[in-house]
Amino acid sequence: MSADILIVPEFGQDASSPVVCELITLARRLAQSAHGRVGVLVLGAAAPEPDAWAGSGVDCIYFARSSGLPLPEMLVAAATEAARRAASAIVLLPHTTAGAELAPRLAFRLDGAVASGCVDVSVEADSVRCTRPCYGGLAREVDEFALAPVVATVRAGIFERAPAHAGRRPELIDLGSFEATRARRIDRRTEAAAGARLEDAAVIVAGGRGLGGAEGFDLLAKLARELGGAVGASRVPCDLGWCPHSWQIGLTGKTVTPELYVAVGISGAGHHMAGCGNAKTIVAINSDPEAAIFQDARFGVVGDYREVVPALIAQLRSLNDASSRKS
Numbered sequence: 001m002s003a004d005i006l007i008v009p010e011f012g013q014d015a016s017s018p019v020v021c022e023l024i025t026l027a028r029r030l031a032q033s034a035h036g037r038v039g040v041l042v043l044g045a046a047a048p049e050p051d052a053w054a055g056s057g058v059d060c061i062y063f064a065r066s067s068g069l070p071l072p073e074m075l076v077a078a079a080t081e082a083a084r085r086a087a088s089a090i091v092l093l094p095h096t097t098a099g100a101e102l103a104p105r106l107a108f109r110l111d112g113a114v115a116s117g118c119v120d121v122s123v124e125a126d127s128v129r130c131t132r133p134c135y136g137g138l139a140r141e142v143d144e145f146a147l148a149p150v151v152a153t154v155r156a157g158i159f160e161r162a163p164a165h166a167g168r169r170p171e172l173i174d175l176g177s178f179e180a181t182r183a184r185r186i187d188r189r190t191e192a193a194a195g196a197r198l199e200d201a202a203v204i205v206a207g208g209r210g211l212g213g214a215e216g217f218d219l220l221a222k223l224a225r226e227l228g229g230a231v232g233a234s235r236v237p238c239d240l241g242w243c244p245h246s247w248q249i250g251l252t253g254k255t256v257t258p259e260l261y262v263a264v265g266i267s268g269a270g271h272h273m274a275g276c277g278n279a280k281t282i283v284a285i286n287s288d289p290e291a292a293i294f295q296d297a298r299f300g301v302v303g304d305y306r307e308v309v310p311a312l313i314a315q316l317r318s319l320n321d322a323s324s325r326k327s
């Protein structure tokens with residue numbers, strides 16, 4: 001059996017994006033089992049320089065020309081064409097809002113299957129197996145598909161970055177031009193970027209309902225700054241409008257795997273832990289000693305965050321000041 005693997009990154013992601021590197025690791029493993037090649041779809045106004053992808057582990061770049069910022073309609077059309085040209089058996093996308101939107105549309109166009117939020121994908125004899133969390137992250141299900149095109153969105157932080165494949169320069173395949181015909185962009189608002197993307201951050205300070213209001217996030221932003229991290233949230237503060245929805249971590253939010261996850265005023269519901277349970281070290285600050293989060297946390301502080309967090313910031317500030325005086 002020979003089958004190709006196609007990676008469809010988000011617009012603007014390239015060979016240096018951590019999430020793309022992780023997808024390449026998985027794709028290379030699948031390509032080895034399926035005796036196929038690894039391709040990547042790149043959309044843009046100008047053709048990418050294959051040297052920029054040399055050594056990344058990608059065998060070919062499918063380039064789709066588009067003049068403006070891509071709309072889902074253009075992405076679906078370009079990804080469908082790339083998957084057909086590659087005779088791809090498996091299409092991998094990051095499990096992000098855009099990936100989760102694109103995947104089912106793409107599977108429908110390809111007459112294939114879709115599995116979202118995967119933590120593993122493997123090729124077995126004549127089938128593809130996708131493993132993903134279910135029941136709020138309490139269990140895992142394994143779905144087996146006949147080897148038709150299978151479109152899978154893959155959670156971040158599961159696979160190591162692909163090691164460099166020295167000297168391998170990918171082939172560039174021009175798919176032609178893709179413009180939107182049925183949709184028109186009438187407005188675009190970009191959220192101000194505040195530090196690292198949650199999916200890529202090594203340190204995350206996340207707040208929950210226990211913060212009591214939007215101002216609690218100002219305090220968490222200060223703590224995150226001292227730790228060199230990003231700010232995230234449970235679903236409740238996002239729904240209450242205390243912070244942007246893009247900060248939501250959990251089953252219906254982002255999946256993160258930082259080195260350090262500081263959960264402040266978060267109870268530790270399964271729906272939340274499904275998105276952060278793989279963090280290397282979890283620190284919980286919660287006023288309720290019985291809160292479920294303490295079962296997942298390596299370190300815990302029982303107390304009101306309004307007292308604990310400012311004390312923590314003061315300690316970190318003096319440590320940071322001392323180390324910058326030394327250097």
Ligand SMILES: Cc1cc2nc3c(=O)[nH]c(=O)nc-3n(C[C@H](O)[C@H](O)[C@H](O)COP(=O)(O)OP(=O)(O)OC[C@H]3O[C@@H](n4cnc5c(N)ncnc54)[C@H](O)[C@@H]3O)c2cc1C
Pocket residue numbers: 207208209210211233234235236237248249250251252253254264265266267268269270271272275285286287288291303304305306
């Ligand atoms: C289908 C579905 C999908 C979901 N998806 C998600 C998801 O993706 N992400 C997500 O987060 N949730 C999700 N939820 C919601 C989830 O089940 C929980 O309701 C939510 O995670 C609880 O948020 P919380 O921990 O912030 O709030 P709570 O459960 O209300 O916990 C607040 C915590 O703050 C503590 N606290 C209160 N005051 C203070 C203080 N002053 N100092 C310190 N601690 C304090 C309390 O002791 C408590 O433990 C989903 C639910 C459903 C049904």
